Amino acid sequence: MAWQNKVLRIDLNNKRCSSEPLNREWAQAYLGQRGLATRYLVDEIDPGIDPLSPENKLIFATGPLTGTPAPTGGRSSAVTKSPLTGAIAASNSGGLFGAELKMAGYDILIIEGRASSPVYLSIRDEVAELHAADEFWGRSVWETEPGLRAKLGDPQTKIASIGRAGEIGVKYACIVNDIDRAFGRSGVGAVMGSKNLKAIAIRGTQGVELNDPEAFLSAVADTNAFMRDHPLKKRYAARGTHNMMDVTNQFGSLPTRNCRDVQFEGVEAINADAVRVPRRSDNKPSLQGNKACFACTIGCGRVATIDPQSSLVNGNDPQGGDRSRYKLPSGGLEYETAFAFGPMCGVDDLDAVNYANFLCNEHGMDPISLGVTIAAAMDLFEENVLTLDHTDGLELRFGNADALVRAVELTATGEGIGADIGLGSTRLCEKYGRPELAMVVKGQEFPGYDPRAMKGMALAYATSNRGACHMRARPFMEDFSNVTTEGKAELVKTTQDLIGAVDSAGICMFANAIIAPEHLSSMIDAACDGDWTVDRLRETGERIWNLERQFNLAAGFSMADDSLPERTVTEPARGGAGTGEVADLSTMLGEYYALRGWDDKGVPLAETVRRLNL
């Protein structure tokens, strides 16, 4: 129970939809979402395949708490082999889509093969059908979602779709659900596009059966009570993740100008205070309010507008479309988006950063990877490697907001220099002979925490199975409290393990940051069959981590890929708490491998494999 015990399999080669029983043994070992989907993927694909070939599979999965009243219990994952990195991709989204999949009666949705022409998948409880999507192909997410909902005639239909970026194979294309929530990282949208699958529309009307409903509601009530007045919850709601920009800037871990710097002089124009300042034109701030995902009691999401007088929202866009759609409120800035289009590109223009964010939602692109890749392109331009000939006259310099905007537009449509930016930082910088300018780990772009001052984050990035990621470990507060490598290996390992379970349970990482592991275990224990103690959750997360590692090793990765970009290990930070420091993995990595039960090459030892039943 709490699992629906059903898998929906979509064979695009033969346009066949079928359901099958969930592997209960795997559910007990891998919980759901990221863990369970990875288990299915590992069983069903060869790790050596081309990620954009029909042999790759795209697996959506819910967790046992998805679709329940557990606070933030609306999460789902998309797992596949990443076209950006070649490693495992596990991308997690909120909104309403995941809960709807669960309500339709499925724990897992497996997409396999490739349709001969564009299709969309319609799921209405037990009825799953593929239909031609020619009328939506070439359309944006913002056109597809309302258009498909109107076509299906049910306003309660929840939709996940790809935009132009996923269709043309931008390596970090994402899958957008509910207009502005996304399975954001690692290019899962490019995989969906390679399968000619434009959208998935779901209407679910079933409930979720719980093992012990009374105990579950009691556990939920306890968790909600704990969260209600918690200071962190208040800060997430009041300030959003955008708040972190002031902290990282002061601390000296705000990646700036492609990590040339760690502090940004223009931060006050684009931080969480700036979005609250009324504009001269209409006396309204950019920030319009909060929004929340399914069952969320935090509401960290933002709704924002662009200055109605801005040229970005007036006249026509480069394709001749009316720009007035950008005058409407839409998803506002999270910290990562603000960092990637702001300091990382040296841009302090709030409207430009908001516009770039809107385009990511509209066309389905990961704003972290896009912003960081544009920063790499700006670095190449500043170094005279990229010239005006390459950019069709675009002055792609750090700080040029107009160039940022144009680069985003070109990437969404794959035109000009946008086609190169759509390759991601690694391929872009390799193409132009300067691979060291790619701020990536395992081919995935850096989030907004520079690893020179944040020692734990350095290890977290280097060892993340999906490439550079700030959500796979939790060294934040310890890093901000102490610029040292001491104790960080154990911290990274233990938080990676717990997060593996959280990412597989159906709740949000931000709830996890507030509640204790005991809250999570009590909710899962009441919802599901089996005894779900905190220790078992940690072991489940460790099992997931090792399974992902095994996939990556089989795909050709090695300890050489547990590393950081040259700039961060050779060029000392020029400000903040890490002044004079470089990122240093030398002691932490060996300590980390030992704690993991891996050999000195980063390969899980036989006894570790045995202990975790891999």
Place this chain on the structure above:
Amino acid sequence: MPIKISVFGFGDDSPALFQNQKKILLNIDTPATPRAVILEAGFDEAEGLVLMIDNGVIVPQDWDSPIVKDGDDLRVMSAFEGG
């Protein structure tokens, strides 16, 4: 001499003493402990706070040591796990 306290990441939620300003001067006997300073400034709990003087982070074990001196610029940041 007073010490200067600057806040980052609080928005409108900084303690009343700040009156929505980002910086105040606080008169307190020095040397003082960082914890005493932030309590005097009106922060009612320490969870999620990061403290720095100049470019140096105040490590948790020093929060109760008398290390804040006359003329110091104490920076108080409101941190959590971002995304």
